[in-house]
Amino acid sequence: MHVQDKGEGCLRKKIVLTVLVVLLALLTTGCWDLTLLKEVRLVLGTGLDEAPEGKTLVTYVIPDISLNKKNTIQVISTTGKNVRDARIHLAKLLTAVPDGSKSRYLLLGERVARKKIYTYLDVLYRDPKSALNAKIAVVKGRSSDFLLEEHKKKQGAIVNMDKQIVSAEAASIVPKVHVQAICTTMFDPGQDVIMPYLEMGKNGASVKGVALFNSQTMTGTLDTMHSIICNLLADHMGKRTIITLQTTNGKNLNDEMTLHILKRLRKLDVQVKKNHVYANVSLLLHVGIEEFPIDHLTETKRVAELAALLSKELTTHANDVIAKLQKANCDALGIGRQIIAYHHDYWKKVSWSKTYPTITIEPTVKVEISRPGIIF
Template sequence: MRRGCPVVIGLISLSLVTGCWDQTLLKDVRLIIGLGIDEDADGNILDTFVLPDVTNQKNTPQVISVTGHTARETRLNLGKRLNLVPDGSKNRFVLIGEEMATKKIYTILDVFYRDPKSALNAKIAVVKGRAEAFMKKEYEIKPNLILNLDKQIVSAETASLVPNVNIQSICTTMFDPGQDFVLPYIEHGTEGAVVTGIALFNSQTMTGALEGRDAIICLLLANQMGKRAAITVPAGTSGKTGSFMTFQVFQIKRNLQVWMEGDEVFANIDLQLKVKVEEFAEDHLVDRERVEQLNARITKELNRNAQEVIRRLQQANCDIFGIGRRLIAFHHDYWKKTDWNRTYPHIKIQPSVMVEIARPGIIY
């Protein structure tokens, strides 16, 4: 009898299990894999959805544009054009048109934070021009590749071309008065999408952009390096092909100091980079004196770049470094009486970049 008790208890327990009451079957929905957001001529929201079609062997997606007064209404209107209920729980990327990004983007992102099934880990980026035109051109060139735009953004994150952000990670910064964020900046090239740099934001509004090497240096100064960061600079004497050096940063040390003198705010960003040479055809790197000269030349070039990056950040009123956050924490009396949006563009930020060639490469 005692041996049969566990069996009886188990059977009774199984009878009380309710099962998956909230399951959503794939056969009952049309998954939304990507989304582009613009504003139409009447001031309404224009959403462009990417929906894979599993009914055909090629698995080519559909790209459908729908308008509505709110982002939620556009999804409801999308449902009217489909034979299944649209589902955004597996969404992989959100692309915001440049014109829409210059407005308060939370108005179009609110629906993601309120819906418990939203894919908050979806990548988010700004598109140069209109997101609708971008996505439809991408579909015309290579229909299947539009499903993998998020992978292209992840690749750029690894190379420190763009920050590692998603819908969830930008939410708190979006409402932080002492810090701003940046997003990947994408445009349509002749053969498909190109990640060109980063879009700069002040609070919830796009105010500028940095491209190429400037974007990489900005992320290094903000201590947001990915797995690697490759930079090409003029390092030779001729200024021609072969006199440029490409190096990869493999170690970074960054220190931000913020202090006040009277009512003036000062900030220093000390950035130390150890790099390995990946290409430099003009000279062998066996001579220590020659290496020191190259260190000095590259350091000077990156310092010049860093100063230009900070000038453009202040021009865009984008406090990616969180200087305002330091003031809130350590100089709160000053913070309460200042208008940071008016003050930040005029404070003194001094970058100091130091480069050391620590690995000359296999052939040196």
Template sequence: MKRLIPLSLAILLLLSGCWDSRQLRDITIAKSAALDLLDDGIYQSTISSPVPRKYQAEERTLVVSGTGHTIREARMALDGKVSEQIDTAKLRILVLGEPLARKNIFPPLDIMYRDPRSSLGAKIAVFDGVGSNLIHMKLTDKPRTSEFVAELLETAESNTIVDDINVQLICPIMMDPGEDMILPYIGVDEEDNPRLIGNALFNGDTMTGSLSVEDSTLLLLMKGKLGSATFLTEKVHQEEEEDDKDNYITLRIRDTAASTEVTVNHASDEVTANVKLTMKVEAIEYPHNELTEKENIAKLNTSLEEQFTAEAGEIFKTLQESNCDALGIGRRVLVHHPDFWDTHKWNELYPEITIEPEIKVEIVDHGIIN
């Protein structure tokens, strides 16, 4: 008897099954999903799921959409369209249609944050148009849109065009009153193929504008981000017009140091932000071929600095017009001048503040020729 009890207990534990098992044959795995807001204020959820097919190398995908007043209702409508239960735990890409992004994105994302099984590590992007269109696209070189978009974004991350973010990492920024997020912005080119067209600017959880690819890189550099393969191309010679191609230089950004300092003038209620960026660059393409002399390099540095500073000024203008505090200037005001923060509404103040760029460029290398 004394031995029987522990033995039977052990058998009970070891031989019983699981309540929480999820068999692959019972679920449809959603690899990419799109959320849209239709004209009549109804959410549409679209998912794409790989369909394994026996003895055939070519992969198929299943794309279905469902609509509802909440995302969950839309998901339920989806469930009615596929034979198995839809599982989003392996979601890789979440696409937000622009009409939805322009409204507010937190309510539809709520279910992602609340569900313990959801995939918070999914990449998130805004699509210029109805998001389901991106999911429906048939691509020639990739079997699945989820893979294509994920790789597109990963490359863009290493090129410092978009920030390395996912569904969870944007959340602290989205909720922080002192900083606004920017999300990858995907559009279509002439041949109806998806391509990255920059970043969508947000104010809180509402999309308010967009930034081009070139400007995105400079903005991210000023935020202190740097991918492994970051390039910038600038026009450095204006005067010679016979061959325009000679006028450009392409730089590879080796190393950067970025800082943002904020001063508050309490008497006049003026906020000035000083955004500093020092870049160590390598000239990787420069047909002009005059990098032998020190003066030329110094001249080039200065000329690049002027260009970048002017460009940064334009970026800040765009940001302020969209009321998107991507640099987190408000957070710095809150940190260093809490009294000022408490008595002012940052959202109203931000478009009026002065942001001064200060960019230093140092060409440290120029490949194996001069």
């Protein structure tokens, strides 16, 4: 009798275990969203331009998978009523369904950027398979011409256009932005977007600075030098920031000094007095000297003089940047955010887009030479 009870107990355990395994198998999700690479054509990069009759021209960078053209790139343009419609027309030209989930960069033609860019980006935020981490930039002229020219000059480099932008981020020329990152700022009433600005040169594409935006519309640009200053004022700094400045009134090669910014401390103080906004942006830079042929950096007095001269020079550049930001009505420093947070009654009374160009912004840059040279 005891043996029989033991056998029945073991049987019940086996039944319970079997039922649990079956239930777990039913509840376990499989790869419901699996997409086989052989069934799609990956889009590695995209360019957006205006087309006649209010249509959109979309240019795609796609790897060629034909047997006799492996490891080559195709640049294909299609026109549609909108971005999604243009992609449907692309599907008609390919032997597999186009897939943008691995896209590495998105380039906006300048005419597109000078309109409301969300009109063109809306499809990306609605599609769950969009590559929202793709780098985004504005190109001078048409992005279709830009991509075709880059394809002719440097076919292999066109795939790595995003790495070119990443390199500029590391050098503090452009901020770290991608398709997802700009969405929040684009609709933020207290801050504006800046993004990389690319141009085609004799040797191929290069990052020339940043494009300035007011809300969703491009309103101006900054060159490389001013872009670095703008990023520092906005409290954005890459891994290695290098600046070359004039140290005397002369024009000789030896008059130039190259600085490596080791550390920065930025403070933004915003006050509202008598219905007028006063913003003070102070920037303390600890720098190392990368190159200075005139030398004499063993002398403490000489180092102090150079630090004062560099502080004055960078403050002048900072004032130029502020003037261009206000002319473009681009609140890249987020001054409006401070008004919303600490002076909300004033914020409710004004139209920030009309008020920002008229406010007083005073930048101050102080340089401290921490490393005059490796041998000293």
